[in-house]
Amino acid sequence: MKVQEQSATYLAQTISAGWCEKPLRELVSKLVDGSHNPPPKEDTGVPMLSARNIENNSIVFNEYRLISESAFKAEHARTRITAGDVLLTIVGTIGRAAVVPEYATPFALQRSVAVLSPGPELLPKFLVYQLQSPAIQRYFEAKARGTAQKGVYLKTLGQTPIQVAPLDQQKCIVAEIEKQFSRLDEAVANLKRVRANLKRYKAAVLKAAVEGRLVETEAELARREGRSFEPGEQLLQRILETHRSQWKGKGKYKEPAAPDTTDLPELPEGWVWTSLDSLIVDGPQNGIYLPKTLYGSGHPILRIDDYQQDWIRPVTELQRVKAKPEDVATYSLRSGDIVINRVNSPSHLGKVAVWATEVEMPLFESNMMRAALSSGVVPLYVATYLRSLHGRARLTKQAKWAVNQASINQQDVCGTPVPLPPLAEQNRIVAEVDLRLSVLRETEAQVDANLQRAVRLRQSILSWAFNPAMDSHDGYPEAA
Structure with missing residues (x-):
């Protein structure tokens, strides 16, 4: 430009x-x-x-x-x-x-x-x-x-x-403005195309990640290195055995239901389909509702606008609310908890975040739920899957619809099918996704900065065009 x-x-x-x-x-x-x-x-x-x-x-x-x-x-x-x-x-x-x-x-x-x-x-x-x-x-x-x-x-x-201005000057000024705006419009259109391509690229990265196509599978790596590995099926059995042995709830331990794989795609070697319920050790648990009159000071609280699919607000920037000690004990997030939005507009329903800091544990609002996962599962891998196109579709498949709003419940979350790869492969997937999306975020930031610059330049052109006191081209608008 x-x-x-x-x-x-x-x-x-x-x-x-x-x-x-x-x-x-x-x-x-x-x-x-x-x-x-x-x-x-x-x-x-x-x-x-x-x-x-x-x-x-x-x-x-x-x-x-x-x-x-x-x-x-x-x-x-x-x-x-x-x-x-x-x-x-x-x-x-x-x-x-x-x-x-x-x-x-x-x-x-x-x-x-x-x-x-x-x-x-x-x-x-x-x-x-x-x-x-x-x-x-x-x-x-x-x-x-x-x-x-x-x-x-x-x-x-x-x-x-x-x-x-005199009419002949008005004609010249209008023509010049439209020439410069035409150039700006072309540049903005190109930037928006880049942004759309970045969005498609992100979706493709997530899709490849949870289909076993982003990194070398553990089965391929083990075969090449001549060693054995723990496949997803064995990992799942180990997770379930740990659940049974550590069960302290009321009554007899209830085995998580296996997902119906009839319509699910075939997985790579070493992967297995399971339900999210089989990976959860605590939860899902709905958040707490506190009236607006209690907000202003006290304990930090994660609210619905404090996270999206690719970012979460730092605890130091969260709103604060006065809460009873027993509520703080019950509704505080812990490091590694996965947070799922359960009530929202259809476009945002099911958005997922992972709370990763141990500095100060915030409460979480009633329009979301949290779950703690087994040590055999990488929370960011599960979040990556639930953020993918097919993962989110399966998470929200049983959503209940109302006017401009939809909701999912704990049963919907527990029944969501999840592809489980070996633990080492989960870590490699998370690392590769983070690497690729960090580059994407930098590019997105550059695109957004240039779009904002285009807005400012448009205003600069108009400011400059209607300034009769200007006697030179000093300060004329330009953009790189």
């Missing part, structure tokens, strides 16, 4: 003279907002748009309500939206703008969008870009009023100070 120096120099020279500043109301022939009392929804009719339909300097017909033809006529009599008008979001996310194109589908507006008709002194696109410039955005932020959703009133909007 690079804004050419000659373009910057040219634009800086064009705006060094001939500018003036006027309030917006003196530059437009129409300044109205959409309906404050939207008509009833209809199954058919004319679209009624809102602020969500103004994106990237365009009008997007994706989510909207329909109103009757008669209601549209009543709305249109007031707003008279025509080609060349400028739409501006003035409630909620303030300051997105777009020009109404020729032959646009007829539509009405809700009050979150204002309609401006530029007069002869302003080109519509010149106004659109200036309304999104940092100076005007700061003005809107300072003048916005409201509690639940802030907004800019029409009277305040009419007082917005607008820089007015």
Whole structure:
């Protein structure tokens, strides 16, 4: 990404003279907002748009309500939206703008969008870009009023100070902005493609890891080195024997149910299918609910937003809550515990973390559960499997669905089938996954940094373009 120096120099020279500043109301022939009392929804009719339909300097017909033809006529009599008008979001996310194109589908507006008709002194696109410039955005932020959703009133909007350049200069500035934005858009599209490829690569790494294709299997390694090894089946029997011998619960020890392998794929040599229940020595256990009034000081607590599939918040950054000593003893995580989200939106249900520190053991919230695993299992291997596409699908297969929310219970977790490789192979898999994903995370961080830089550069271009005091190309925006 690079804004050419000659373009910057040219634009800086064009705006060094001939500018003036006027309030917006003196530059437009129409300044109205959409309906404050939207008509009833209809199954058919004319679209009624809102602020969500103004994106990237365009009008997007994706989510909207329909109103009757008669209601549209009543709305249109007031707003008279025509080609060349400028739409501006003035409630909620303030300051997105777009020009109404020729032959646009007829539509009405809700009050979150204002309609401006530029007069002869302003080109519509010149106004659109200036309304999104940092100076005007700061003005809107300072003048916005409201509690639940802030907004800019029409009277305040009419007082917005607008820089007015001669029309020939406006054309040059718009052309230059669009040329630079086009370059930025191409760079951003490339970065987003890279990010999508990284996401696919991560999924491929996890898939290969839990299918025995990421590292050399223990069976292959032992054969090559001429030695014996403990296969997954023997490891599983050893784990179960330990469970039986150490059982201290009520009644007779109940053997974990073996998974139904009918629809499960064949595993590599030395691996075996088992259930997560057979690998758990303590749990699963649901977390604790504590009212908001107890939050602020006390014991650290892991909450639902404190971890995702590939990161967990450090204990020093967790919220704190006052809890009884007996609750601290019952609901504190221990190093090596695996944490599973049991209630969430469908896209986040079943996310998994491993608590790995012994510095200070936090409590964990009621919308998650924890389990301690046998010493014959590497917790991060199990987490890697449950984070993989097929692992997560099997974990959430029996999920119960509600409106915008789903849940799994302890029985669902216990019954999840898990492919168990030899212990040494588990460790190699975890190490290789960590190595590859650490490189991926560094690349993702670079991509995200460049995407943020593109956002800042876009604002720099607009700030620079609408600065009539600029007398040289010093400070023109550039990006590597």
